[in-house]
Amino acid sequence: MKLSAISKTEYLAMFQEYLERTLREGSFALEDAMLYATVDGGKRIRPMLVRLGALAVGDALCSDALALAYAVELVHSYSLVHDDLPAMDNDDYRRGKLSVHKKYGEANGVLTGDALLTEAARHLFKIAKGKGECFVNAAEEILTGAGKMVDGQVKDLAGCKTRDEYLEMYSQKTGALIVASMRAGARLAGADERALESVSAYARHLGLAFQLADDLLDDDGEPSIINVIGREETERLLAFETSEAVKCARLLKNADELVDFAEYLAARKN
Amino acid sequence: MKLSAISKTEYLAMFQEYLERTLREGSFALEDAMLYATVDGGKRIRPMLVRLGALAVGDALCSDALALAYAVELVHSYSLVHDDLPAMDNDDYRRGKLSVHKKYGEANGVLTGDALLTEAARHLFKIAKGKGECFVNAAEEILTGAGKMVDGQVKDLAGCKTRDEYLEMYSQKTGALIVASMRAGARLAGADERALESVSAYARHLGLAFQLADDLLDDDGEPSIINVIGREETERLLAFETSEAVKCARLLKNADELVDFAEYLAARKN
Numbered sequence: 001m002k003l004s005a006i007s008k009t010e011y012l013a014m015f016q017e018y019l020e021r022t023l024r025e026g027s028f029a030l031e032d033a034m035l036y037a038t039v040d041g042g043k044r045i046r047p048m049l050v051r052l053g054a055l056a057v058g059d060a061l062c063s064d065a066l067a068l069a070y071a072v073e074l075v076h077s078y079s080l081v082h083d084d085l086p087a088m089d090n091d092d093y094r095r096g097k098l099s100v101h102k103k104y105g106e107a108n109g110v111l112t113g114d115a116l117l118t119e120a121a122r123h124l125f126k127i128a129k130g131k132g133e134c135f136v137n138a139a140e141e142i143l144t145g146a147g148k149m150v151d152g153q154v155k156d157l158a159g160c161k162t163r164d165e166y167l168e169m170y171s172q173k174t175g176a177l178i179v180a181s182m183r184a185g186a187r188l189a190g191a192d193e194r195a196l197e198s199v200s201a202y203a204r205h206l207g208l209a210f211q212l213a214d215d216l217l218d219d220d221g222e223p224s225i226i227n228v229i230g231r232e233e234t235e236r237l238l239a240f241e242t243s244e245a246v247k248c249a250r251l252l253k254n255a256d257e258l259v260d261f262a263e264y265l266a267a268r269k270n
Numbered sequence: 271m272k273l274s275a276i277s278k279t280e281y282l283a284m285f286q287e288y289l290e291r292t293l294r295e296g297s298f299a300l301e302d303a304m305l306y307a308t309v310d311g312g313k314r315i316r317p318m319l320v321r322l323g324a325l326a327v328g329d330a331l332c333s334d335a336l337a338l339a340y341a342v343e344l345v346h347s348y349s350l351v352h353d354d355l356p357a358m359d360n361d362d363y364r365r366g367k368l369s370v371h372k373k374y375g376e377a378n379g380v381l382t383g384d385a386l387l388t389e390a391a392r393h394l395f396k397i398a399k400g401k402g403e404c405f406v407n408a409a410e411e412i413l414t415g416a417g418k419m420v421d422g423q424v425k426d427l428a429g430c431k432t433r434d435e436y437l438e439m440y441s442q443k444t445g446a447l448i449v450a451s452m453r454a455g456a457r458l459a460g461a462d463e464r465a466l467e468s469v470s471a472y473a474r475h476l477g478l479a480f481q482l483a484d485d486l487l488d489d490d491g492e493p494s495i496i497n498v499i500g501r502e503e504t505e506r507l508l509a510f511e512t513s514e515a516v517k518c519a520r521l522l523k524n525a526d527e528l529v530d531f532a533e534y535l536a537a538r539k540n
Contacts, residue, residue: 026417028417028420028421029420029421029424029425030420030421030424078384079384082380082381082384085357085380086357087355087356087357087371087376087377087379087380088377088380101357106357107357107358107427108424108427109357110352110355110357110358110380111352111420111423111424111427113384114348114349114352114383114387114420115417115420117384117387117388117391118387118413118416118417118420119417120391121390121391121394121413121416122410122413122414122416122417124391124395125394125406125409125410125413126410128398128406128410129403129406129407129410130403133399133400136395136398136399136406137399139395140392140395140396140398140399143388143391143392143395144392146388146391146392147296147298147385147388147389147392150298150299150300150381150384150385150388151298151299151300153381154299154300154378154381155299157377157378157381
């Protein structure tokens, strides 16, 4: 079935089913922790962006999009599990429940992250067999984004002092996987370089807006760009990045949904 | 160039060059730590097994084998970096020098492992473009082995009590990536299922023998199968697994080198 034939809501329901079923089929030693880290959490922004990336340039098979969405959500989840570790952000809670390492122990926290990242890549190779170049290109986008995300994490731990340092770090730590999700969807739909660049431009603004909205929601004194430029300027920057994303959306197919998504992310309350 | 046209020594030199060059080209934030964890360490057993796996059933392009070898060595290296973390084995030294987290800090220890695993998968997708089914199949073997390795790590942390529990854990924690390396090489050379099974049988015995030899070399009271069955029985089991590997080798191409490798691993002093 093609993505264009199903609604956003149907896609999300299919994604949830795909995620749970595929993780259970893996018979992992850490199955419980892997499900705990992925199944009932999150806004599924990256899986949504895989779909939107494909529809922004054309269309693709829903089953292929779901495989990419599964991988990118696992990559995102592994990064949260490792982020929460005592050696990193040392967070006891995530999405209103105990973080993985608090619930399953610190060693299993490390290993659950490892298992999720490994499974993301394994699944992509499994699905890549018999597919054409487009799927392999799309899978490469996800791993490339995952690599940049680690670079961003390193910058975050090292600490940022200026507005530009924060924006550069955000573009990697948060933005890279958001851009990769859109590009993966677009690659799947066979986008050429020009279309890819338009998709990337939208996603870069979206990713930055998403992180700024996060900072404004979580403004609890933890280091963020708000400490450098203040709430008002952060709100102004969020509005600017959102409006830039909207402008980029107008150059793409399925523009109304892309506009809605950018406005939803900017206005969200969690 | 085909693998059959170059010697073992040439292959290892080419691997070393490939590893360093490719890691440096990545411009990773953690480049120093990634090089530290990979470049001057280890016996390169898994890269060797990629080559031997291909030659055991036929032949393959050296450049493709090197890409697989690079990925599997990065997977192996990431597992050591994470193994050494305080939450895991808490080892301050590895291969006679400070472990990654002791040298670069614990957060960077987590992230260096993540970066190595991510880069392994990213590189495989990059190289997979334009290659046939054989390369994708080979890459999938490596990620499948990496997944089983994590399962084995979980079993190791949970602790083993009986001979059979140790053997099962060893077959995953150590064996899975060794089997995967051989199978990846064999897949690259276009092995059919029957040839793959012969290669896997050799590698399973080899992997077990390798771990038993490790236990005998490192017998420092840390939990190992020696605590359960004693040194003498462990030595007997090592000799048995090595002789089984040699028997399996006789059914494969390039048998003499496979026999030599099994005997080298059993007799090694480090």
